[in-house]
Amino acid sequence: MQTLSEIYFASSNKNKFNEAKNILSKFGMELKFLRCHLQEIQADDLQQIARSKVIRAFSLCSKPVIVEDDGLFINSLNGFPGPYSSFIFKTIGNRGILKLVSKQRTAAFQAVIAYCETNRNTKVFSAKVSGRISKKEFGRKWGFDPIFIPRGQRKTYSKLKEKNTISHRYLALKRFANWYLRKTRSSGQ
Amino acid sequence: MQTLSEIYFASSNKNKFNEAKNILSKFGMELKFLRCHLQEIQADDLQQIARSKVIRAFSLCSKPVIVEDDGLFINSLNGFPGPYSSFIFKTIGNRGILKLVSKQRTAAFQAVIAYCETNRNTKVFSAKVSGRISKKEFGRKWGFDPIFIPRGQRKTYSKLKEKNTISHRYLALKRFANWYLRKTRSSGQ
Numbered sequence: 392m393q394t395l396s397e398i399y400f401a402s403s404n405k406n407k408f409n410e411a412k413n414i415l416s417k418f419g420m421e422l423k424f425l426r427c428h429l430q431e432i433q434a435d436d437l438q439q440i441a442r443s444k445v446i447r448a449f450s451l452c453s454k455p456v457i458v459e460d461d462g463l464f465i466n467s468l469n470g471f472p473g474p475y476s477s478f479i480f481k482t483i484g485n486r487g488i489l490k491l492v493s494k495q496r497t498a499a500f501q502a503v504i505a506y507c508e509t510n511r512n513t514k515v516f517s518a519k520v521s522g523r524i525s526k527k528e529f530g531r532k533w534g535f536d537p538i539f540i541p542r543g544q545r546k547t548y549s550k551l552k553e554k555n556t557i558s559h560r561y562l563a564l565k566r567f568a569n570w571y572l573r574k575t576r577s578s579g580q
Numbered sequence: 581m582q583t584l585s586e587i588y589f590a591s592s593n594k595n596k597f598n599e600a601k602n603i604l605s606k607f608g609m610e611l612k613f614l615r616c617h618l619q620e621i622q623a624d625d626l627q628q629i630a631r632s633k634v635i636r637a638f639s640l641c642s643k644p645v646i647v648e649d650d651g652l653f654i655n656s657l658n659g660f661p662g663p664y665s666s667f668i669f670k671t672i673g674n675r676g677i678l679k680l681v682s683k684q685r686t687a688a689f690q691a692v693i694a695y696c697e698t699n700r701n702t703k704v705f706s707a708k709v710s711g712r713i714s715k716k717e718f719g720r721k722w723g724f725d726p727i728f729i730p731r732g733q734r735k736t737y738s739k740l741k742e743k744n745t746i747s748h749r750y751l752a753l754k755r756f757a758n759w760y761l762r763k764t765r766s767s768g769q
Contacts, residue, residue: 430621431622433619433664435667471671475668478660478664479660479664479668482657482659491676
């Protein structure tokens with residue numbers, strides 16, 4: 392498939408970039424890495440955080456650029472750890488989360504992709520995967536993956552080989568890709 | 581005592597303002613309320629958050645202005661809930677914290693006052709009160725006060741009548757007041 396367009400992925404995390412690059416390559420899109428630390432704002436809403444980040448990213452590169460944000464929202468904990476997943480993982484980790492969750496274990500992983508190609512004009516794509524918190528950690532240690540079992544599955548994200556074709560990140564990137572490809576085709580690029 | 585100077589306190593929280601106003605009035609300083617919502621950044625360091633907030637506050641009022649930020653840092657939880665105390669209190673509350681803390685219960689409350697009187701020129705005053713996490717909640721429900729026992733005390737912040745003359749917020753405000761009064765006197769105001 393012919394490569395359609397170049398887009399930058401702004402992050403300080405090369406692993407996140409590689410995962411997104413692989414997914415978008417399936418849609419014929421080439422992703423370039425813009426390694427940077429983007430100051431995040433405090434907000435309970437991932438979309439607001441991502442919008443503000445992508446505006447900063449665009450001001451750095453002045454090219455079409457995306458940022459990604461995700462979070463785990465546990466229902467019985469009023470959405471904790473939510474938008475602060477990274478700090479909370481770093482401090483109390485999966486062990487802490489398992490101590491906090493008891494009978495009611497439903498949760499959702501949310502991902503947001505924010506895109507910007509002109510100053511202050513952003514577009515946001517989000518996706519959610521519902522599921523539950525496992526009773527123990529299972530599988531490869533990567534964020535909250537060892538404790539999240541998507542609905543309809545029996546294994547945690549960490550143990551699911553197909554994770555990268557069903558995950559919240561995959562779904563949000565797919566939504567972005569579909570929109571972007573339609574837009575590009577209709578403008579005759 | 582003659583009132584020396586007017587300073588604004590920027591916050592969306594009238595209770596926080598009232599507490600600070602009472603404390604600073606003892607030093608002959610008059611505090612005015614600048615009711616506003618200041619977007620906070622995500623950072624593990626309270627000083628960085630407060631500096632960025634006070635710059636925004638100054639851009640709103642163009643007058644001498646302070647902001648206050650505080651957080652509870654629990655040693656065995658790597659500084660959790662730290663700078664995200666407000667979100668974490670709202671979601672898992674004191675019950676959640678008590679589930680997470682076990683044998684090692686030491687903690688510290690930190691407060692930061694950031695002051696700005698000219699564009700992008702900030703000064704920061706911080707104070708820390710060490711202590712421990714109680715085994716149950718005791719006293720008036722006000723943030724993490726019912727579960728924090730300052731070092732040398734037997735009661736939680738919530739149960740201590742003298743809290744407002746020993747607290748981290750009091751100490752940070754006092755540091756600011758001492759600096760401000762010296763500065764004002766030496767400039768002959």
